[in-house]
Amino acid sequence: MKIIAGNWKMNGSFQNLQQMIKDLSDIDTQNTVILAVPYTMLCTDSGKISLSAQDISAHTHGAYTGEVSASMVASTGAKYTIIGHSECRQYHGDTNASVCTKAELAISNGLIPIICIGETMEEKQAGKTLEIIESGLRESVPANVTSGIIIAYEPRWAIGAGITPTTDEIAHAHELIANVLSDMGLDGTPILYGASVKGSNAEQIMSIPHVDGVLVGGASLKSDDFIPIITSVK
Numbered sequence: 001m002k003i004i005a006g007n008w009k010m011n012g013s014f015q016n017l018q019q020m021i022k023d024l025s026d027i028d029t030q031n032t033v034i035l036a037v038p039y040t041m042l043c044t045d046s047g048k049i050s051l052s053a054q055d056i057s058a059h060t061h062g063a064y065t066g067e068v069s070a071s072m073v074a075s076t077g078a079k080y081t082i083i084g085h086s087e088c089r090q091y092h093g094d095t096n097a098s099v100c101t102k103a104e105l106a107i108s109n110g111l112i113p114i115i116c117i118g119e120t121m122e123e124k125q126a127g128k129t130l131e132i133i134e135s136g137l138r139e140s141v142p143a144n145v146t147s148g149i150i151i152a153y154e155p156r157w158a159i160g161a162g163i164t165p166t167t168d169e170i171a172h173a174h175e176l177i178a179n180v181l182s183d184m185g186l187d188g189t190p191i192l193y194g195a196s197v198k199g200s201n202a203e204q205i206m207s208i209p210h211v212d213g214v215l216v217g218g219a220s221l222k223s224d225d226f227i228p229i230i231t232s233v234k
């Protein structure tokens with residue numbers, strides 16, 4: 001059983017979500033299917049699939065215009081929130097430290113954080129991939145956590161680019177993540193791979209050791225693209 005999480009980013013509409021929920025309602029799968037949608041779409045009956053926010057505020061409440069807190073997301077019935085997505089790190093200034101604060105708030109409000117880590121092209125070219133992954137994990141995951149989180153490895157240079165790392169690169173990164181998680185007392189934490197996942201590569205990617213599922217951007221927007229990913233593995 002794998003975890004297949006879609007991330008709609010700032011795309012789609014409430015009507016699109018209703019259609020997706022309908023399209024996914026009768027597929028035959030044991031996999032956990034999650035859809036991370038914009039906040040405005042969270043308050044909805046999503047049937048068999050679980051909804052996720054794409055980010056939460058690093059604050060509990062107050063004068064933070066435009067922000068949405070973990071407790072607000074939890075009150076919609078959503079079960080998850082992505083935290084530290086590369087676009088939030090790039091455009092909204094998220095750092096490992098703010099990701100850690102947000103993860104704590106998510107957990108204390110009953111949400112499962114999907115904590116994203118991964119290297120930029122610059123970091124990859126500087127040979128820093130493994131260092132960035134390890135520091136990302138150690139600094140983004142709250143110290144007292146023993147379960148109830150998901151990690152997503154997203155090589156930032158491959159997101160939305162239509163290119164994927166080699167099987168060896170994914171295997172190497174996921175093995176390191178599993179080892180570091182084990183060292184942190186977090187054995188068994190699911191590790192998702194994200195960046196340019198599509199129907200044609202999903203099964204192969206999910207056959208790599210320590211890949212417990214995928215985080216899918218572009219190919220999660222249409223059911224014709226998303227369903228083949230969900231049904232590519234048992």
Ligand code: PGA
Nearest residue numbers: 159160195196216217218
């Ligand atoms: P992509 O995005 O599948 O479009 O590359 C992945 C992500 O940002 O989660």
